[in-house]
Amino acid sequence: xxxxxxxxxxxxxxxxxxxxxxxxxxxxxxxxxxxxxxxxxxxxxxxxxxxxxxxxxxxxxxxxxxxxxxxxxxxxxxxxxxxxxxxxxxxxxxxxxxxxxxxxxxxxxxxxxxxxxxxxxxxxxxxxxxxxxxxxxxxxxxxxxxxxxxxxxxxxxxxxxxxxxxxxxxxxxxxxxxxxxxxxxxxxxxxxxxxxxxxxxxxxxxxxxxxxxxxxxxxxxxxxxxxxxxxxxxxxxxxxxxxxxxxxxxxxxxxxxxxxxxxxxxxxxxxxxxxxxxxxxxxxxxxxxxxxxxxxxxxxxxxxxxxxxxxxxxxxxxxxxxxxxxxxxxxxxxxxxxxxxxxxxxxxxxxxxxxxxxxxxxxxxxxxxxxxxxxxxxxxxxxx
Numbered sequence: 001x002x003x004x005x006x007x008x009x010x011x012x013x014x015x016x017x018x019x020x021x022x023x024x025x026x027x028x029x030x031x032x033x034x035x036x037x038x039x040x041x042x043x044x045x046x047x048x049x050x051x052x053x054x055x056x057x058x059x060x061x062x063x064x065x066x067x068x069x070x071x072x073x074x075x076x077x078x079x080x081x082x083x084x085x086x087x088x089x090x091x092x093x094x095x096x097x098x099x100x101x102x103x104x105x106x107x108x109x110x111x112x113x114x115x116x117x118x119x120x121x122x123x124x125x126x127x128x129x130x131x132x133x134x135x136x137x138x139x140x141x142x143x144x145x146x147x148x149x150x151x152x153x154x155x156x157x158x159x160x161x162x163x164x165x166x167x168x169x170x171x172x173x174x175x176x177x178x179x180x181x182x183x184x185x186x187x188x189x190x191x192x193x194x195x196x197x198x199x200x201x202x203x204x205x206x207x208x209x210x211x212x213x214x215x216x217x218x219x220x221x222x223x224x225x226x227x228x229x230x231x232x233x234x235x236x237x238x239x240x241x242x243x244x245x246x247x248x249x250x251x252x253x254x255x256x257x258x259x260x261x262x263x264x265x266x267x268x269x270x271x272x273x274x275x276x277x278x279x280x281x282x283x284x285x286x287x288x289x290x291x292x293x294x295x296x297x298x299x300x301x302x303x304x305x306x307x308x309x310x311x312x313x314x315x316x317x318x319x320x321x322x323x324x325x326x327x328x329x330x331x332x333x334x335x336x337x338x339x340x341x342x343x344x345x346x347x348x349x350x351x352x353x354x355x356x357x358x359x360x361x362x363x364x365x366x367x368x369x370x371x372x373x374x375x376x377x378x379x380x381x382x383x384x
Contacts, residue, residue: 284352
């Protein structure tokens with residue numbers, strides 16, 4: 001845990017995924033808040049997932065924009081344009097984009113409508129698993145896996161990230177590209193920057209979006225969630241600039257239309273987040289009835305996603321877990337020296353999971369135990 005905390009404390013780690021998105025395990029049931037990544041089969045579920053933005057954040061400018069209207073927005077754009085040019089955006093791109101920008105009131109409404117984290121109960125994982133590791137998603141995942149196998153094999157050789165894990169992320173993020181969002185990304189990011197809740201962050205992502213255009217990506221291609229995530233892997237613009245990869249050899253990193261580029265980019269993201277080749281994400285286990293959980297209690301507090309990590313035990317080797325009577329439910333054991341934590345998402349007596357450091361890499365993509373477990377289990381099902 002401590003090793004990963006060091007990476008998560010970096011400023012760049014804060015910008016990895018949907019800007020400012022609050023990952024929490026507990027849904028606000030009054031608003032049908034279903035654990036963040038609810039990529040179900042409906043657009044409504046996607047909307048819920050994209051709607052999770054932090055409300056209580058101090059503003060980089062010392063406060064929110066005072067005049068939340070078109071006049072105030074256009075005045076702010078002059079400042080944003082100067083910042084963009086100072087950071088290397090070309091005059092041509094600035095001239096083509098800034099005159100087209102208008103305030104998006106819907107984005108502001110979505111930002112301000114998010115519930116606070118007031119529900120402290122933790123729902124069962126089993127219903128979530130049934131919805132997200134379902135027969136349809138597994139079938140589509142296997143089809144994508146087979147269709148891209150010749151590319152996936154190469155990417156796994158280069159990155160060490162299992163083919164099935166890359167496919168599972170794709171499946172969870174956009175249901176294998178079936179819905180990637182239809183908001184004008186630059187208009188949304190400029191609106192969020194102007195609103196002021198996280199001005200520095202959103203202004204930076206907006207400028208990164210302009211730099212993507214400078215790289216030759218058409219403005220019309222920059223569609224995504226209202227909070228700034230785009231393409232099949234739902235990258236922020238700054239993550240695209242740093243980690244997107246060309247997987248099909250055409251000279252472009254097209255995470256919107258190319259499955260090969262999508263998978264190569266996901267693999268590169270995982271490498272950057274610290275994936276350890278040859279090590280599984282985890283495995284389902286049974287815990288003996290007489291198990292004394294106090295002996296493996298985790299006394300560390302994570303500075304990132306504490307509600308997620310407080311449910312994990314302390315670290316033990318696989319050999320130590322086996323000596324404590326923990327039994328695999330079918331998958332082969334990792335090496336005895338591999339470190340793992342225990343998670344019992346449905347409580348004592350139900351299926352539990354031993355989780356390696358690679359599970360923490362999945363959490364780096366989205367900090368929700370339910371999301372990360374579902375990605376791992378979908379990956380296991382896809383490769384069978």
